[in-house]
Amino acid sequence: xxxxxxxxxxxxxxxxxxxxxxxxxxxxxxxxxxxxxxxxxxxxxxxxxxxxxxxxxxxxxxxxxxxxxxxxxxxxxxxxxxxxxxxxxxxxxxxxxxxxxxxxxxxxxxxxxxxxxxxxxxxxxxxxxxxxxxxxxxxxxxxxxxxxxxxxxxxxxxxxxxxxxxxxxxxxxxxxxxxxxxxxxxxxxxxxxxxxxxxxxxxxxxxxxxxxxxxxxxxxxxxxxxxxxxxxxxxxxxxxxxxxxxxxxxxxxxxxxxxxxxxxxxxxxxxxxxxxxxxxxxxxxxxxxxxxxxxxxxxxx
Numbered sequence: 001x002x003x004x005x006x007x008x009x010x011x012x013x014x015x016x017x018x019x020x021x022x023x024x025x026x027x028x029x030x031x032x033x034x035x036x037x038x039x040x041x042x043x044x045x046x047x048x049x050x051x052x053x054x055x056x057x058x059x060x061x062x063x064x065x066x067x068x069x070x071x072x073x074x075x076x077x078x079x080x081x082x083x084x085x086x087x088x089x090x091x092x093x094x095x096x097x098x099x100x101x102x103x104x105x106x107x108x109x110x111x112x113x114x115x116x117x118x119x120x121x122x123x124x125x126x127x128x129x130x131x132x133x134x135x136x137x138x139x140x141x142x143x144x145x146x147x148x149x150x151x152x153x154x155x156x157x158x159x160x161x162x163x164x165x166x167x168x169x170x171x172x173x174x175x176x177x178x179x180x181x182x183x184x185x186x187x188x189x190x191x192x193x194x195x196x197x198x199x200x201x202x203x204x205x206x207x208x209x210x211x212x213x214x215x216x217x218x219x220x221x222x223x224x225x226x227x228x229x230x231x232x233x234x235x236x237x238x239x240x241x242x243x244x245x246x247x248x249x250x251x252x253x254x255x256x257x258x259x260x261x262x263x264x265x266x267x268x269x270x271x272x273x274x275x276x277x278x279x280x281x282x283x284x285x286x287x288x289x290x291x292x293x294x295x296x297x298x299x300x301x
Contacts, residue, residue: 023264027060027138028271029160029189029286034167035176037068037147039083040198041166043237045144047248048164050102051264054248057139060097060119061106064156065146071107075100078245082110087123101246105138114148128290135286148180158189159289164228168199169209178216185221194228196263226270229263231256 032048034041042065049061061113063069063083072079079098085091096107135141143156157163163184167177181193195213200206210227218223234256240247 006070026135026286027058027141028162029141029143030162030164031143031145031157032164033145033157033165033180034147034153034165034173035178035180036173036229039147039168039173040231040237041147042070042144043074043241043247044164044166044198044231044260045142046071047190047246047260048250048264049106049140049142050103050246051098051260052140052268053102053104054261055264055268057268058137058153059099059104059142060138060141061104061142061144063107063109064143066109068146069144071106071144072108073244074241075106075246077108079108082108084110086127093126096158101249131286131290134254141286148176154183154187155290157184157191158187159286160191161286163189163191164194164196165225166196166198167209167213169197169201171204172279174209174213178213181213181217181223181225182221184216185223193223193225194267195225196228196231198231200230200234201233203230203232205230229265231259231263 029214032041032045042063045061053059061071063071065086066083069082070116072082075098077098078139079096081095083096086093086096097105098108100106131141143160145156165177165181167173176196181195184191184193195210197206197209207230210230214225214227217223232255234247234254236251236254237247237256240250243250247254248260251257
């Protein structure tokens, strides 16, 4: 059996125990963003995904930070097929899915050195078709986006159900987080916004950061944003990064790990409290909106 055939077999085995009842609805879609790099966005995406998986949810984590992706490095894996290979016609997109820690699945970004605009034409259609197929097998699709905003990456932000904005208490991070939220809001993206403060010195530091952003967004942008939680500064996180182990697995009882667990618990609780009408308002779904965005853009070129 050649390598490609072996990978396809492994891909199929991911879903061997998924029943038709499990495939009744599309996955919830989450984009994790930050206004600037270096705030721990990818580390959050990975550990949040693992926390959801530990609670029994099926997770696909997609590293969309093309050219700068590091999800695989954070988990100590070295996938030999990435989005870079797909974009350069060196791999089928179904071969990009790998099993990660705590039973999550993931796609690595690789070294594409280009923005998401390379997902055009047939490549874009293949990507969307695959996401459509996968969406019924997973409970959550988590997209770890690149820092900042481009027109093309914003297409994903405008198509997902929820958007997590990661910041730290640093003034520049707060300013950039506000700019990111503003860009999403003024473009009338129909998403629910959630705010997370990472690397807080203490609870007062983190709470002050969240409240400051919440007040500013409410006052000037007239948009409600959910305050999802605070992750404290924790030396075990850096040790976990060095050991290439997700910190929630490296030291489960650490303050950072407990905080991630509380954040995922709070998020799930918020989803469970949503009414059927709120979910209906999300229609059309992520993939339909994503395809529509690129189709409309193509029509204006």
